[in-house]
Amino acid sequence: MSQNAASPTLDDMFRRIVAREPGLMALIDPADKMRITGQAPQRLTYAEADRAIAALAAHFTAAGLPVNAVIAVQMPNCIELFLTILAAHRAGLVVALLPQLWRQAELTMALNRTGARAIVTTSRIDGVNHADLAMAAAAEAFSIRYVAGFGSNLPEGMAPLDDVMAAPPIIETAARQDSRRAAIVTFDVTAQGFRPIPRTHLHMAAGGLVLALESRLPQRATLLSAMAPTSFAGLASSLVAWLLSGGTLALHHPFDIEVLERQINELGCDALSIPAGLAMRLSExxxxxxxxxxxxxxxxxxxxxxxxxxxxWGEASAALTDVYLFGEAGLLAARRPDNGAPLPIKLGVHGVPREAASSSTAGETLLTSNGTLGLRGPMVPIAAYAPDAPSRMDIDSAPPDYVDTGYAARTDRATGALCITAPPPGIITVGGYRFLSQDLLEWAKRLGHGALLTALPDKLSGYRLAGRAADNSKAREALSELGLNPLMVEAFRDSSSQADERQATLTVH
Incomplete structure (x- = not known):
């Protein structure tokens, strides 16, 4: 087990369940995994998952990855992602989660910024060759020494992991991760630009506890997650909530409504973790x-x-818990009462669960002198948002007292309720991705005179990108060659229902 037994790591939590209920179903792949990656969907018990994790952890150690090295992971919402995360922790590594829609420019920036020693991916995701993307990005990152992937037809030089996962471990690997050290790295965009956000196991557990307790997630629950687990909230509401419940984590690769409905019913799901816009759409x-x-x-x-x-919210049997996301800084959760209306949030210390006579501290909200919302508490990585943090990965230096989320906020004079009035200026949120509006303008300028790239309101994902150029098809080709996110590329779409449907799919990932 970990060196800090009083505060378990995520792998410690997993292995406690293995010891207690090895035959319980642990992980269930998306039903349409064959379409996504070309591989058949799997179902693993805790004992089967533990054997796969042990084999992968031993392989990472044998590959020469030192303890506390960063291993970057770009994978879909499938079983292999969660096995890789837990295996990396068992080998003492730090996992950097790379969003699925990132392409070479963003991948290279993230690898260089974190000093990653390895990258793991899948041969293809939704028809895109991610193995080649990983190899190209690794070639531009001086620190990368190891590249591996799941799936078939991997390029030369990429270590295949499917056979590794199926074989007995080469050596026994002990869990050497300290729960107080960095475990997960996600990425955020603030007014100061792109930055990695490292979090400890304790940060992750705190976020998962808020969600599990406030939503009253039952023990041994079957939790279906349609959240891409490349953000703090996405991982806390899937991996961490699953480990806290000790039940089954079923996965849905965003988004196929028919497949999602079938999974909810056939798996007998107790809980569902999805974007709010999709929750409202499903209810309606x-x-x-x-x-x-x-x-x-x-x-x-x-x-x-x-x-x-x-x-x-009109569902009588399924209660809704609103999860307020503030980039990668932190989150708040409030379970709606029986009338289905959002529950007011007030400034100050927040306990969880809220209605309990005695509750644990989930965090604290405050208003800054700039009229914006500040966060602090056990899940908030304050040092990662310090002014000099973008140039380092150290989470142990003396931080300021709170993180300024940049969201404009005020209190209602009559009720004292906290009112969040506007997103951070200069930052555009499209689905799970954040962009500086200045960066969008700069990329548009590269396409020539008259080109425009902006954000428009969208019911499902909050906002979507829309572009205009003299020749949209040539604009898409140019942005693709630059290695940019498909959200930017597909913004310059043709005025057709097919293109609009493609844009809607992209924006909600």
């Missing part, structure tokens, strides 16, 4: 009303200023 369509066991829905608001303008 009556998809959730017929779910036989669904008790709880975690609705993630990437645009928290929109919570109080949302419709009332």
């Amino acid at each position: 369509a009556g998809v959730l009303a017929g779910a036989p066991r669904l008790q709880s829905v975690l609705a993630h608001w990437r645009t928290p200023e929109q919570v109080f303008s949302s419709p009332q």
Whole structure:
């Protein structure tokens, strides 16, 4: 077990469940995994998952990756991602989560910024050759010494992991991760630009506890997550909530509504973790009303200023918990009462669960002198947002007292409720991705005179990118050659229903 037994690592939590209930179903792949990666979907018990994790951890150690090295991971919402994260922790590594839509420019920046020693990916995701992307980005990152992947037809020089995972471990690898040291790195965009956000196991556990306790996630629950686990909230509401519940984590690769509805019903899901816009859409369509066991829905608001303008929740059997996301800085959670209206949040210390007579501190909100929302508490990596943090990966230096989220906020004079009024200026949130508006303008300028790239409101993802150029097809080709995120590329779409449908799919990842 870890050196700090009083505060378990994520792998410690997993192995405690293995010791208690090895035959319990642990992980279930998306039903349409064959479409996503070309591989058949799997179901693993805790004992089977533990054997795969041990084999991968031993392989990482044998490959020469030193303890506390950063291993970057770009994978879809499938079983292999969660096995890789836990295996990396068992080998004493720090996992940097790379969003699926990132292409070479962003991948290279992230690898260089974190000093990653390795990158793990899948041969293809939704028809895109991610193995080649990883190899190209690794070639531009001086620190990379090891590249590996799952799936078939991997390029030369990339270590295949499917056979490794299926074989007995080469050596026994002890869990050497200290729960107080960095475990997960996600990435954020603030007014100061792109920055890595390292978090400890304790940070991660704190975020997962807030979500599990506030939503009343039952023990041994079957939790279906449709959140891409490349953000703090996405991982806390899937991996960490699953480990805290000790139940089954079922995965949905965003988004196929028919597949999602089938999974909810056939798996008998107790809880669902999805973007808020999709939760409202499913409720309006009556998809959730017929779910036989669904008790709880975690609705993630990437645009928290929109919570109080949302419709009332009408599902009698499944309670909705609003999850307010403030980039990678932290989150707040509030379970809606029986009337289905959002629960007001007030400044100060927040306990969890809120209605309990005695509760643990989930965090604290405050108003800064700039009229913005500040966060502090056990899940908030304050040092990562210090002014000099973008140039380092050290989370142990003396930090300021709180993180300024940049969200404009005020209190209601009559009720004292906290009102979030606007997102951070100069930052555009599209689904799970954040961009500096200045960067969008700079990329548009590269396309010539008259080109424009901007954000428009979108019901499902908050905002979507829209572009205009003299020749949209040539603009898409140019942006693709520059290695940019498809959200930018597809912004210059043709005026056709097919292109619009493609844009909607991209924006909600």
